[in-house]
Amino acid sequence: MRYVFKTTYDRDIDLHQHGWSRAKVAVLAGLMIVLPFLVGEYYLAEATNTLIWALAGMGLMIAVGHTGQVSLGHAAFLAIGAYANSALMNVGVPFLISFPLAGLITGLFGAVIAIPAVRMSGIYLAIATLAVFVIVEEMVILLEPITGGVGGIMAPSIQFFGISFDRYGALENFYWLCLAIVILVTWGYANLMRSPTGRSFLAVRDSEVSARALGINVTRTKSLAFGLSTGVTGLAGALMGHYIGFYNYELFSIFISINLLLVVTIGGLGFIQGAFLGAILITAVPQVIAILRDGLNANFGINLGSIPGLDTMIFAAILILFIIFEPAGLYGRWLKIRTWFDIFPLARRDMFRRQKSYLKTERMK
Amino acid sequence: MEFLQLIIGGLANGCIYGLVALGFVMIYKASEGVNFAQGDMMMLGAFVALGIGNTDQMGLPFGIAVILAMAIMFAVGWGVERVVVRQIFGQPQFALVILTIAMGFVFRFVAGSIWGYTPLVLETPFAGQNFRGGGLVVGLADLVTIGVTLALTLALWAFFAFTKIGLAAQAASQNQMAAYIVGVPVMRINSLIWGLSGAVATVAGVLYATKGAIDPNIGLLGIKAFAAAVIGGMGSLPGALLGGLIIGVIEPVAGRYAPGELAKMSPYIIMLVVLVLRPGGLFSQIQMKKV
Amino acid sequence: MSLLEVNDLAVHFGGVKAVDGMSFSVEPGEVFAIIGPNGAGKSTIFNLISRIYEPTRGTIRFDGKDLTAQKSHDIARLGIARTFQNIELFDHSTVLANLLMGQHTHRSTNFVQDILFLGKVRRAEREHRHRVEEVIEFLELEAYRNKMIAGLPYGVRKVVEIGRALALGPKLILLDEPASGLSVEETQDVAFWIEDMRRDMGLTVLMVEHDMSLVNQVSDRVLAVANGRPLAMGTPQEVQADPHVQAAYLGTPEEDAA
Numbered sequence A: 001m002r003y004v005f006k007t008t009y010d011r012d013i014d015l016h017q018h019g020w021s022r023a024k025v026a027v028l029a030g031l032m033i034v035l036p037f038l039v040g041e042y043y044l045a046e047a048t049n050t051l052i053w054a055l056a057g058m059g060l061m062i063a064v065g066h067t068g069q070v071s072l073g074h075a076a077f078l079a080i081g082a083y084a085n086s087a088l089m090n091v092g093v094p095f096l097i098s099f100p101l102a103g104l105i106t107g108l109f110g111a112v113i114a115i116p117a118v119r120m121s122g123i124y125l126a127i128a129t130l131a132v133f134v135i136v137e138e139m140v141i142l143l144e145p146i147t148g149g150v151g152g153i154m155a156p157s158i159q160f161f162g163i164s165f166d167r168y169g170a171l172e173n174f175y176w177l178c179l180a181i182v183i184l185v186t187w188g189y190a191n192l193m194r195s196p197t198g199r200s201f202l203a204v205r206d207s208e209v210s211a212r213a214l215g216i217n218v219t220r221t222k223s224l225a226f227g228l229s230t231g232v233t234g235l236a237g238a239l240m241g242h243y244i245g246f247y248n249y250e251l252f253s254i255f256i257s258i259n260l261l262l263v264v265t266i267g268g269l270g271f272i273q274g275a276f277l278g279a280i281l282i283t284a285v286p287q288v289i290a291i292l293r294d295g296l297n298a299n300f301g302i303n304l305g306s307i308p309g310l311d312t313m314i315f316a317a318i319l320i321l322f323i324i325f326e327p328a329g330l331y332g333r334w335l336k337i338r339t340w341f342d343i344f345p346l347a348r349r350d351m352f353r354r355q356k357s358y359l360k361t362e363r364m365k
Numbered sequence B: 001m002e003f004l005q006l007i008i009g010g011l012a013n014g015c016i017y018g019l020v021a022l023g024f025v026m027i028y029k030a031s032e033g034v035n036f037a038q039g040d041m042m043m044l045g046a047f048v049a050l051g052i053g054n055t056d057q058m059g060l061p062f063g064i065a066v067i068l069a070m071a072i073m074f075a076v077g078w079g080v081e082r083v084v085v086r087q088i089f090g091q092p093q094f095a096l097v098i099l100t101i102a103m104g105f106v107f108r109f110v111a112g113s114i115w116g117y118t119p120l121v122l123e124t125p126f127a128g129q130n131f132r133g134g135g136l137v138v139g140l141a142d143l144v145t146i147g148v149t150l151a152l153t154l155a156l157w158a159f160f161a162f163t164k165i166g167l168a169a170q171a172a173s174q175n176q177m178a179a180y181i182v183g184v185p186v187m188r189i190n191s192l193i194w195g196l197s198g199a200v201a202t203v204a205g206v207l208y209a210t211k212g213a214i215d216p217n218i219g220l221l222g223i224k225a226f227a228a229a230v231i232g233g234m235g236s237l238p239g240a241l242l243g244g245l246i247i248g249v250i251e252p253v254a255g256r257y258a259p260g261e262l263a264k265m266s267p268y269i270i271m272l273v274v275l276v277l278r279p280g281g282l283f284s285q286i287q288m289k290k291v
Numbered sequence C: 001m002s003l004l005e006v007n008d009l010a011v012h013f014g015g016v017k018a019v020d021g022m023s024f025s026v027e028p029g030e031v032f033a034i035i036g037p038n039g040a041g042k043s044t045i046f047n048l049i050s051r052i053y054e055p056t057r058g059t060i061r062f063d064g065k066d067l068t069a070q071k072s073h074d075i076a077r078l079g080i081a082r083t084f085q086n087i088e089l090f091d092h093s094t095v096l097a098n099l100l101m102g103q104h105t106h107r108s109t110n111f112v113q114d115i116l117f118l119g120k121v122r123r124a125e126r127e128h129r130h131r132v133e134e135v136i137e138f139l140e141l142e143a144y145r146n147k148m149i150a151g152l153p154y155g156v157r158k159v160v161e162i163g164r165a166l167a168l169g170p171k172l173i174l175l176d177e178p179a180s181g182l183s184v185e186e187t188q189d190v191a192f193w194i195e196d197m198r199r200d201m202g203l204t205v206l207m208v209e210h211d212m213s214l215v216n217q218v219s220d221r222v223l224a225v226a227n228g229r230p231l232a233m234g235t236p237q238e239v240q241a242d243p244h245v246q247a248a249y250l251g252t253p254e255e256d257a258a
Ligand SMILES: Nc1ncnc2c1ncn2[C@@H]1O[C@H](COP(=O)(O)OP(=O)(O)O)[C@@H](O)[C@H]1O
Pocket: B288, B289, B290, C013, C016, C017, C018, C019, C036, C037, C038, C039, C040, C041, C042, C043, C044, C045
């Protein structure tokens, strides 16, 4: 067991409570930075994809995990971010400006639609976001001059300081760019969660009446959270557009929304780390399935390739198993394992038993 | 005249949305949970009926096929509650949202594996039969759809309003803990309701299939049915039907007089407007939480 | 001038007159108790003051301001803190975080500054923490500082909720049944804390309580209510001697009124 002796309050306020955890993060970041020298083109592209999904996952995590607002429509915000960024770049705005602007536009859009939406309780909000998703999807098709309509558009090439960050021309650079953005956003997110704003999110998530009684403006807090959530998702959308290169509205399908929800739930709701674990899972599973499929085919002559939709089916099964057996997600499971080792051999079997609570009626919200 | 024709077709479509919405509302009334797989249950029900009834499959008579399909889907709904949904009893509401979304994928995979992804046509006795009069053409299928929907809504409403089990189900939804303590068999009622909603979904699926080909993705219609349920107010059966009818009628009318994309958006725009003006839907049941 | 003045207050839910024609005033620095049978409308009075419910009729003035013109999230800023009858804590946060959330009205930074965690944010955090530590010391919560609420015993959670209200630094604190479900020792602690709040912190306390020994011990004045209406007001002894009160509330002689 590790004891942390606190000398001042600063210890608690700091992001890392002890040097060990700071060192771990530093090693991880270092490893990520040198990754292009360690792996080939194919896996570097996959790693980039994972980073982009982690970014989108962090976006959704702010809403679902930290403010308790379930959104089934976050693919719409990916789309808005992607199209806003490419539209700005196409009229000559450099990436370094268009990119944050795309996040800002998406965030403002999210915050504005949140103002009526946040008055609704859980399930209604989820359905409203689904409606917003469909509306945005149709708008994308309608706004052909910006979005290329059904035909789609080509993401402009990124270039600044005379260096190309093109996904196909200079993958390493694009990877580093994504990594830098993800690190920055993670840092900002972690800061948020140790400050009054983040605490007000958690307050609203756990008890709205109490939050009000403490002087928290619930509507404003929820729209702020939803705006930040959609803003970060918009940033991810902009990167996703560049990553895919040529895309139309189908890139941002309802299934992407669902996959994002999967990222945050399986990763671990309420933990920033969960977004990363979830993103790794969602990008790695198709790879693993492909490898298994080839292996089965080569060694046993079983051809799974003939079963369409198997990937989604496996995702669905994983999701169901997690919801039933480990609602705290991968990160929650990891925390339990770590606690178990920390206090070994003192762990009791009932220690991690889930507390059964009974559904309280939503109609009495 | 053309307008009237649009309305009739729209009402028939709206009935199907309404029926799927009824399925949501039933489960919501009983457990305050929302089954996002309701549309996929409709799809599966249609395929099961097709598998039993079509001549190139099992080839049983249509009526028997529908009844058997309803029975099978009752068992599926009941089983889903017993095996999966019950496991997360007491978890936050959105756990069920995610769980049922995943269930929907499973249903789609099952249907796709058995019946493939190319559209199939369910053989029905109503196919191609039309009534003409006064410049209107009304399909028999449309009339059957409207009739069956009205009868089913009425029956379900009576079930919740008058029968002991129906009343107990509603009581259970208000406060599961309290209902549990006073001896309401909360679990058993939930299974029953899920089974019933599977049967209702099958009726919706068969009626849907009378109007065109089906494939494993028709379950996405569930999203529209959601809009219907929300417009009506999640807890109200007549509200669900009304919401379905509103959407059913608006769609073709908007499609006639506005660009196609706008027509596709119209159900959701209406839903958002209703939610903004009356956050609990037309037949609102939301009250303040007591502290 | 009274700190809190409630005048002809009423709220009706459908046909239920939860509170009807309620009038009373609370003086600065006093401990004022509301007693009454279950369903008498006591919690509803609190909810009206917190602006969770919209009154059907009547006025509430606090510190000279009309509360009915305020939003529910503005009440805290005016200096009113409260607890809830069925504990409403933030279950998935630690005790420390819960208490820090009580500091919300004292926040001096906006969300952009928070995201960048500027020096100003750190300095503000130190101050929040400092104030919260005072509350922790006062309520002797040191052992629970970093524990999650969800795993804590009922009695501790009850105290944390009082702590969260105190962290707000209010002028008036509303306690809804602070001793319900507590052991005799825990109730005694609550009694001492209430006295300290008044004496050392200069707080005014308005509480709803069933435990008459606690009411007798700490309160200056008592208001008895039944069916949403005021029945009697005065010192604890006067109110308990009132025949209306005895009829409505203390009807059963074995009540812990002694
Ligand atoms: N939000 C509400 N909706 C309907 N009735 C309510 C509501 N809040 C309180 N009531 C009713 O008002 C009456 C007083 O309740 P309450 O103030 O909680 O009593 P107590 O004195 O026990 O705290 C009760 O009959 C209760 O049912």
